[in-house]
Amino acid sequence: MTATSGRVPVGERLPTLEDVARVAGVSRATVSRVVNGIRNVDPQLHTVVWDAVERTGYVPNRLARSLVTRRTGTIALVVSDSESHDDDPFMGRFFADPYFGRVVGGLMSVLRAAGIQLALQIVGTEQQRARLVGDLRHGQADGVVVLSLPAHDPLPRMLTDAGVPAVMIGRPADPVPINYVDLANDTGASLAADHLVGRGCQLVGMISGPADVPASSDRIAGFRRSMARHGHAWVPQAIGNFTQVSGEVAMRELLAAHPTLDGVFVANDLMALGALLALRAAGREVPGDVAVVGFDDSSAAVAANPALTTIRHPLEDMAAEAARLLMTRIDDATMRVSSVIYEPTLVRRESA
Amino acid sequence: MTATSGRVPVGERLPTLEDVARVAGVSRATVSRVVNGIRNVDPQLHTVVWDAVERTGYVPNRLARSLVTRRTGTIALVVSDSESHDDDPFMGRFFADPYFGRVVGGLMSVLRAAGIQLALQIVGTEQQRARLVGDLRHGQADGVVVLSLPAHDPLPRMLTDAGVPAVMIGRPADPVPINYVDLANDTGASLAADHLVGRGCQLVGMISGPADVPASSDRIAGFRRSMARHGHAWVPQAIGNFTQVSGEVAMRELLAAHPTLDGVFVANDLMALGALLALRAAGREVPGDVAVVGFDDSSAAVAANPALTTIRHPLEDMAAEAARLLMTRIDDATMRVSSVIYEPTLVRRESA
DNA sequence: GCGGTGTCGGAGAGCGCTCTCCAACCTGTG
DNA sequence: CACAGGTTGGAGAGCGCTCTCCGACACCGC
Numbered sequence: 053m054t055a056t057s058g059r060v061p062v063g064e065r066l067p068t069l070e071d072v073a074r075v076a077g078v079s080r081a082t083v084s085r086v087v088n089g090i091r092n093v094d095p096q097l098h099t100v101v102w103d104a105v106e107r108t109g110y111v112p113n114r115l116a117r118s119l120v121t122r123r124t125g126t127i128a129l130v131v132s133d134s135e136s137h138d139d140d141p142f143m144g145r146f147f148a149d150p151y152f153g154r155v156v157g158g159l160m161s162v163l164r165a166a167g168i169q170l171a172l173q174i175v176g177t178e179q180q181r182a183r184l185v186g187d188l189r190h191g192q193a194d195g196v197v198v199l200s201l202p203a204h205d206p207l208p209r210m211l212t213d214a215g216v217p218a219v220m221i222g223r224p225a226d227p228v229p230i231n232y233v234d235l236a237n238d239t240g241a242s243l244a245a246d247h248l249v250g251r252g253c254q255l256v257g258m259i260s261g262p263a264d265v266p267a268s269s270d271r272i273a274g275f276r277r278s279m280a281r282h283g284h285a286w287v288p289q290a291i292g293n294f295t296q297v298s299g300e301v302a303m304r305e306l307l308a309a310h311p312t313l314d315g316v317f318v319a320n321d322l323m324a325l326g327a328l329l330a331l332r333a334a335g336r337e338v339p340g341d342v343a344v345v346g347f348d349d350s351s352a353a354v355a356a357n358p359a360l361t362t363i364r365h366p367l368e369d370m371a372a373e374a375a376r377l378l379m380t381r382i383d384d385a386t387m388r389v390s391s392v393i394y395e396p397t398l399v400r401r402e403s404a
Numbered sequence: 405m406t407a408t409s410g411r412v413p414v415g416e417r418l419p420t421l422e423d424v425a426r427v428a429g430v431s432r433a434t435v436s437r438v439v440n441g442i443r444n445v446d447p448q449l450h451t452v453v454w455d456a457v458e459r460t461g462y463v464p465n466r467l468a469r470s471l472v473t474r475r476t477g478t479i480a481l482v483v484s485d486s487e488s489h490d491d492d493p494f495m496g497r498f499f500a501d502p503y504f505g506r507v508v509g510g511l512m513s514v515l516r517a518a519g520i521q522l523a524l525q526i527v528g529t530e531q532q533r534a535r536l537v538g539d540l541r542h543g544q545a546d547g548v549v550v551l552s553l554p555a556h557d558p559l560p561r562m563l564t565d566a567g568v569p570a571v572m573i574g575r576p577a578d579p580v581p582i583n584y585v586d587l588a589n590d591t592g593a594s595l596a597a598d599h600l601v602g603r604g605c606q607l608v609g610m611i612s613g614p615a616d617v618p619a620s621s622d623r624i625a626g627f628r629r630s631m632a633r634h635g636h637a638w639v640p641q642a643i644g645n646f647t648q649v650s651g652e653v654a655m656r657e658l659l660a661a662h663p664t665l666d667g668v669f670v671a672n673d674l675m676a677l678g679a680l681l682a683l684r685a686a687g688r689e690v691p692g693d694v695a696v697v698g699f700d701d702s703s704a705a706v707a708a709n710p711a712l713t714t715i716r717h718p719l720e721d722m723a724a725e726a727a728r729l730l731m732t733r734i735d736d737a738t739m740r741v742s743s744v745i746y747e748p749t750l751v752r753r754e755s756a
Numbered sequence: 757g758c759g760g761t762g763t764c765g766g767a768g769a770g771c772g773c774t775c776t777c778c779a780a781c782c783t784g785t786g
Numbered sequence: 787c788a789c790a791g792g793t794t795g796g797a798g799a800g801c802g803c804t805c806t807c808c809g810a811c812a813c814c815g816c
Contacts, residue, residue: 066541068772079796084774094794111538115471116772120801124467126523147509148703150500156524157499164526171478172522174512186463189418190802296707325707332709351500355648355677357684357709420802431766436804446764468802472771542772 067108076104087112118191126169127378128193129159130184133176134202145295146201149322150350151367155221158371159197166379168194181207188216195378197221197371198230203264217381219374225266229389231381233374237267238274240363240396244317244345245278247361247398253315253343257288259302259327260319271319271347288313292323299323303330314342315404321346321353324360328403343404358402366394419460428456439464470543479515479730480545481508482536483526486554497647498553501674502702503719507573510723511549518731520546533559540568547730549573549723555616569733571726577618581741583733585726589619590626592715592748596669596697597630599713599750605667605695609640611654611679612671623671623699640665644675651675655682666694667756673698673705676712680755695756710754718746 069087073080078097085093086101087110093101104110118124131146146152156170163170171193175181188196188211195217200207208228211218220232248256258275261268272289279287290306292298299318303326306313318324324346328338336342338358346353346362353360373392381387421439425432430449437445438453445453456462470476483498498504508522515522523545527533540548540563547569552559560580563570572584600608610627613620624641631639642658644650651670655678658665670676676698680690688694690710698705698714705712725744733739 069774070772080773081775081797082795085795088774090775092793097795111535111542113542113772114539114544115467115476115542116801117774118801119467119471119772119803120774122801147505147512148502149505150502152508153499153501153505156504160499160524160526170524172508172512172524174516183463187466190463190465190467192466296703328709351648352704352707355704355707357680421804422802432803433767433805434765437765440804442805444763449765465802468771469804470771471773471802472804474771 067110128196154367155371158368162375237270241271241274242278243398248315249282256315296326299326303327321348321350361404419462480548506719507723510720514727589622593623593626594630595750600667601634608667648678651678655679713756
């Protein structure tokens with residue numbers, strides 16, 4: 053046993069278990085046990101080993117450890133995009149949208165405490181998807197959180213077929229036995245309808261997102277259903293793509309086709325911002341002439357003028373729940389497929 | 405050589421190089437060579453091997469490969485925070501801020517094309533920092549992009565001392581020989597001063613961020629210098645923390661202390677949004693009574709009412725450049741420390 | 757025909773760690 | 787005192803891959 057003093061350098065390379073073992077005068081296995089806090093090791097040896105760890109400046113090599121344990125302490129956040137190219141501006145928009153940041157924030161709030169890191173990956177092509185699944189089966193990451201954008205994304209199915217622990221944020225478009233966390237989008241839209249009708253609007257329109265993405269179609273369905281219940285069998289509708297500009301364009305269309313419009317439900321806040329611009333340009337007062345309800349309660353809603361009445365979407369909580377669900381699934385392979393649906397609420401501000 | 409047909413399953417586990425080698429009737433080394441496209445391998449064997457790869461459904465195990473090559477194809481994005489706790493709401497705000505998303509978007513635009521993934525890590529405590537550096541020295545990631553928040557962050561120094569390829573977005577607060585990409589913050593602030601004075605403002609104030617973070621102090625210095633050049637030796641100032649609410653509060657303070665204020669430079673758009681709110685509440689017209697210039701040209705600037713005149717901050721480009729710089733450094737350890745400074749421009753909209 | 761010069765493929769030694777044996781030892785009991 | 791039963795620590799076999807040697811063989815010129 054060496055004296056308890058001084059640093060023990062090991063040349064160029066980083067100290068390994070072997071080095072620590074030599075310094076401590078024990079075997080590699082024992083050091084491994086101590087470092088990982090496994091089984092009862094003689095308290096004396098325990099001290100000696102930690103001492104040697106200290107003196108050599110040993111840091112376990114995660115990679116080597118992962119290779120044998122098949123656990124990486126990493127969770128992949130996969131953004132599955134249909135076929136965008138590297139220079140497609142779409143991804144830029146996507147990341148700049150608060151949606152992405154809120155998801156990351158929610159995930160990190162849980163993962164950080166568990167010491168798990170998040171690996172971001174974007175897959176667009178079929179080849180990238182296949183490669184991703186291959187890597188995941190090899191244990192590149194312990195599990196994956198999927199943000200699926202395209203309408204008929206094959207990724208969720210590929211993931212479940214491969215047996216990779218996965219959870220989606222937002223339900224899959226096609227029925228796939230995968231865990232997911234979602235918002236009751238239809239209820240949210242319904243809340244918007246109730247509010248607009250409740251404040252006396254006579255002709256209420258809607259600016260929706262693309263009809264083939266689940267979150268969007270659920271909002272459309274929920275809104276229509278609720279409006280019908282209030283006696284409005286038909287609802288004027290224009291379609292955008294969730295960007296501010298598209299909302300502006302859609303609002304102009306709607307206004308041109310239905311000049312007497314006095315209320316509008318916009319499927320997300322960013323488009324609502326655009327709608328506000330178009331309404332102002334058309335000389336309409338909000339909410340005096342036209343009442344506007346958004347969706348998401350993103351930071352943009354408060355910043356808008358007038359501040360947006362909107363549907364609150366607890367995205368951070370949802371993402372955090374997704375992380376928890378995934379961690380549970382990772383630890384228990386027999387967990388049955390489950391989903392958690394969050395209820396939205398209406399946040400009343402100035403625009404309606 | 406086996407017949408070219410059918411799948412060759414290998415039981416439960418995933419196929420390894422060994423399996424492919426057996427099926428192809430060659431050695432492990434040869435398969436490795438073919439898969440990695442190394443050296444001249446007999447074209448015939450080449451075909452046979454790819455065939456075997458196809459039939460076994462072989463996918464290389466990244467982990468195992470990384471263990472020996474010491475290359476991971478991963479770059480870490482480290483958000484270095486001073487001492488926030490897991491339940492600190494600050495991180496939530498940080499991620500929801502478009503700043504984060506824009507950086508990620510810019511990085512990904514470059515990394516994605518290179519097939520590199522981004523691993524997100526937040527370090528707050530001293531222990532986490534030490535662990536991160538240890539992991540990085542072991543080649544957990546090939547390099548690291550640092551987003552350093554606290555004023556006197558020890559991380560940049562630790563990174564350079566450890567010899568880890570690193571690049572910062574925003575210059576380090578303390579002088580450290582580390583690569584970085586930054587904006588000429590002083591020039592930007594100077595642009596704002598010129599514009600406000602140019603439009604005839606007589607009493608111009610400033611809402612700045614904390615004085616001890618570089619980006620903020622540079623903006624303060626640049627603004628003051630330029631104002632002084634225009635004959636305004638002294639500038640009323642209030643301090644915020646880059647959030648909308650803090651901007652609102654600061655604006656109220658400024659207005660209370662200097663009721664005749666007719667122009668204000670706000671150090672970021674989010675605070676400018678808050679300032680707009682406070683001005684409206686105080687019954688001041690923008691830009692009629694008070695002209696407002698923001699900073700960042702974030703999406704909030706366009707959404708604001710009136711739309712914000714602001715300083716454009718090409719953050720995506722800067723992040724992309726950071727990624728390129730880092731990749732160069734990773735491939736060439738002898739690269740000398742370098743920095744790239746971007747020039748901001750003034751974007752004129754309605755608020756000034 | 758022979759040494760010299762290439763080219764190609766295989767053997768095998770790691771990369772740094774975990775974890776299953778198994779030997780050694782230390783109790784307590786009949 | 788012998789032996790079951792329970793610890794502890796070491797040896798060593800991998801995890802799946804890369805890459806350095808080195809042998810085998812083909813081709814060249816003299």
